[in-house]
Amino acid sequence: MTTATHLESWVPVGFGSDFPIQNLPYGVFADAEGERCGVAIGEVIVDLARAEAAGLFTSTGLRHGTFRQNSLNTFLGHSRGVWSAVRGRVTEMLTAGNEQGIAFARAHNVMIDHPVRLRLPVTIGDYVDFYSSQQHAINVGRMFRPDGDPLLPNWKRLPVGYHGRAGTIIPSGTPIKRPHGQMRGPTGPLFGASEKLDIELEVGFITGAGPQLGTPIPVDEAEHHIFGMCLVNDWSARDIQAWEYVPLGPFLGKSFATSISPWIVPLEALEPFRVSGTAQDPVPLPYLQEQKRQGVAIDLTVDLSPVGSPPTTIIATSFTNMYWTMAQQLAHATINGATTRPGDLYASGTVSGPTPDQFGSLLEQSWNGTRDLTLSDGSTRTYLEDGDTIRISARCDIEGAVPIGFGECKGTVAG
Amino acid sequence: MTTATHLESWVPVGFGSDFPIQNLPYGVFADAEGERCGVAIGEVIVDLARAEAAGLFTSTGLRHGTFRQNSLNTFLGHSRGVWSAVRGRVTEMLTAGNEQGIAFARAHNVMIDHPVRLRLPVTIGDYVDFYSSQQHAINVGRMFRPDGDPLLPNWKRLPVGYHGRAGTIIPSGTPIKRPHGQMRGPTGPLFGASEKLDIELEVGFITGAGPQLGTPIPVDEAEHHIFGMCLVNDWSARDIQAWEYVPLGPFLGKSFATSISPWIVPLEALEPFRVSGTAQDPVPLPYLQEQKRQGVAIDLTVDLSPVGSPPTTIIATSFTNMYWTMAQQLAHATINGATTRPGDLYASGTVSGPTPDQFGSLLEQSWNGTRDLTLSDGSTRTYLEDGDTIRISARCDIEGAVPIGFGECKGTVAG
Numbered sequence: 001m002t003t004a005t006h007l008e009s010w011v012p013v014g015f016g017s018d019f020p021i022q023n024l025p026y027g028v029f030a031d032a033e034g035e036r037c038g039v040a041i042g043e044v045i046v047d048l049a050r051a052e053a054a055g056l057f058t059s060t061g062l063r064h065g066t067f068r069q070n071s072l073n074t075f076l077g078h079s080r081g082v083w084s085a086v087r088g089r090v091t092e093m094l095t096a097g098n099e100q101g102i103a104f105a106r107a108h109n110v111m112i113d114h115p116v117r118l119r120l121p122v123t124i125g126d127y128v129d130f131y132s133s134q135q136h137a138i139n140v141g142r143m144f145r146p147d148g149d150p151l152l153p154n155w156k157r158l159p160v161g162y163h164g165r166a167g168t169i170i171p172s173g174t175p176i177k178r179p180h181g182q183m184r185g186p187t188g189p190l191f192g193a194s195e196k197l198d199i200e201l202e203v204g205f206i207t208g209a210g211p212q213l214g215t216p217i218p219v220d221e222a223e224h225h226i227f228g229m230c231l232v233n234d235w236s237a238r239d240i241q242a243w244e245y246v247p248l249g250p251f252l253g254k255s256f257a258t259s260i261s262p263w264i265v266p267l268e269a270l271e272p273f274r275v276s277g278t279a280q281d282p283v284p285l286p287y288l289q290e291q292k293r294q295g296v297a298i299d300l301t302v303d304l305s306p307v308g309s310p311p312t313t314i315i316a317t318s319f320t321n322m323y324w325t326m327a328q329q330l331a332h333a334t335i336n337g338a339t340t341r342p343g344d345l346y347a348s349g350t351v352s353g354p355t356p357d358q359f360g361s362l363l364e365q366s367w368n369g370t371r372d373l374t375l376s377d378g379s380t381r382t383y384l385e386d387g388d389t390i391r392i393s394a395r396c397d398i399e400g401a402v403p404i405g406f407g408e409c410k411g412t413v414a415g
Numbered sequence: 416m417t418t419a420t421h422l423e424s425w426v427p428v429g430f431g432s433d434f435p436i437q438n439l440p441y442g443v444f445a446d447a448e449g450e451r452c453g454v455a456i457g458e459v460i461v462d463l464a465r466a467e468a469a470g471l472f473t474s475t476g477l478r479h480g481t482f483r484q485n486s487l488n489t490f491l492g493h494s495r496g497v498w499s500a501v502r503g504r505v506t507e508m509l510t511a512g513n514e515q516g517i518a519f520a521r522a523h524n525v526m527i528d529h530p531v532r533l534r535l536p537v538t539i540g541d542y543v544d545f546y547s548s549q550q551h552a553i554n555v556g557r558m559f560r561p562d563g564d565p566l567l568p569n570w571k572r573l574p575v576g577y578h579g580r581a582g583t584i585i586p587s588g589t590p591i592k593r594p595h596g597q598m599r600g601p602t603g604p605l606f607g608a609s610e611k612l613d614i615e616l617e618v619g620f621i622t623g624a625g626p627q628l629g630t631p632i633p634v635d636e637a638e639h640h641i642f643g644m645c646l647v648n649d650w651s652a653r654d655i656q657a658w659e660y661v662p663l664g665p666f667l668g669k670s671f672a673t674s675i676s677p678w679i680v681p682l683e684a685l686e687p688f689r690v691s692g693t694a695q696d697p698v699p700l701p702y703l704q705e706q707k708r709q710g711v712a713i714d715l716t717v718d719l720s721p722v723g724s725p726p727t728t729i730i731a732t733s734f735t736n737m738y739w740t741m742a743q744q745l746a747h748a749t750i751n752g753a754t755t756r757p758g759d760l761y762a763s764g765t766v767s768g769p770t771p772d773q774f775g776s777l778l779e780q781s782w783n784g785t786r787d788l789t790l791s792d793g794s795t796r797t798y799l800e801d802g803d804t805i806r807i808s809a810r811c812d813i814e815g816a817v818p819i820g821f822g823e824c825k826g827t828v829a830g
Binding site for chain 2 (some may be wrong): 177
């Protein structure tokens, strides 16, 4: 709850806005002047390119021309100190009562309040998708290996993950064409449009630069390399995936599209919402043991809107459910000496909580297509139908802190 | 065998050179003047940046500044017509008897014969690794599923593949640090340096631009999107891989390093070496059926040199052994609407022939560590030891055509 002791901005920010001055997420926008980087506050965007040109970031260590670009990657390539200094300057400029800040913003036309197009915020080099929600892994195990232990032997020993396709990561709002492909038929493989088009509710983190090839990132330093977080919808064609994935993992069942939210929330903005990580039993190997084990309290919501119908909330869960932390994921992903680069994306895997309304995919919600979900317009779903719009949103709201949100990650199935 | 009817160059090209005028592979080199694109002929490099600046590519449709760059990606983003026109101009300039070409090259200092550093030729967006050699898949099946059919049910129905890590693809010559990681122990997971460090002998292709998201590439048009080919060593830590890969596929067992050769051989240069593809039974689904099914006759060799010892040829096989063609691989990888971008890499998977000396990995050569390979210095190997140097080389040699080669893809295990 906001109280008088919390920082406020001279920019009007509506009650319940995802983007108060405590958030200041980064993105890339385009208008007649071209593409450039910006920060969201309330309903407007701080034009970082104009602010940079006008000298706002002098002596922060920011390299010239960082924000007049079509991605955040150059900014991501700077040190944590620069990230923090830039955030500090933007915060200061926007702080209520700062007459100099208001004058600067007006003089240099820094506040963009006309309509813009939001772009993919980051040129993603590599995209890793983890599988770090225990409830999700248990659900999948129960469905597909009903007679065995739902968790495979490696699951509690390491954050299982794989590489997805970076080139088909798209910004929120891009239509999702239903993929065609090969799937298992009664007497042999069939070809056609996927009939089991699904979502995966995920949260991802974006890295800055890492150490050189051959040098792992220690788990207690891993967050120093994490710039911020975004929402991810890892669209999945379950029928294509089921036929292809043994033994090398998911490929075409995933690679047709992965949507991300346009605003990257800096890790610094998430500081008030850090909570103790879940207990781990067994204790992992030393390279995965953290001095201070921290998750992030993010409430996640998924709405489904059929064509012409209002949204139904089909999933409401929390990112606190994750078994493996971001620090463990990044430490694991680099323990073999692999590098991370500015703009690499690491997604959590489907976030599922303990009760069915918290399961983060339609696969789990419909229990592999055996149970119907009923929407508010009376229609039912197992998997997605053409015209369905999926909207992921997320909020952080903890007693004593000003709530912030992630905006939205949206997509409509275009058939 | 070269005969008088074959085109020759005024540049001296030694007998048996990989790079006669019929080849003209593309790469990126660096010297005191900076990084730029070049073409190899014999022992020298054609400086494409200087040639471009001096007007060699006027009216080819090449965009300004394409070759004064640290990757071939901008060139790869041009159409096939431009690729071909540029190759035509370089060939013409280098043709024996072309006094104008000699004069142009001299006037503009186009021929680089001083030592240079070869860079990664391409900034790789996405890296897909297939599993398209039938003998390799059978060998792996026999080792790890001795009681079942060695081929899994999907193997002959689609080119099985997965995404690897693009950010750890390194140019030939980069040392390979032995990865550490988690592996299966007798009573639980262990941590340590991989004791089963392996190679995978592969050949890859690099794409140009593809159609927009949502539009598959038809199999008979797939080669129009392929620029050229290179050698790939998909270094693998078998012990890390074995413990991690179920159910989402290989991750850290592969992501520590993948080496590629510095020269990309254009598909146009490989035209004389195209051969009928292997027969496929069962006939694949229509989207994988080709009007003209073609492989490439590439002889592949792997040498292993212990520290201070001469090389032993440990593998000699042929790329004609592949079950799935490059066209089928690319058609499959995009059938769900996934895009391909200029600079994406698709590797073949381990190339294994029918006899043990043709098996393309130490896993197969040592039959999962149960058989010793004896080297020419009398030492033995199952997997790689520190200091071992692996060199992959490749030649195309068919009656009636001037033989060409791929240069080398080399790496030394740095422990």
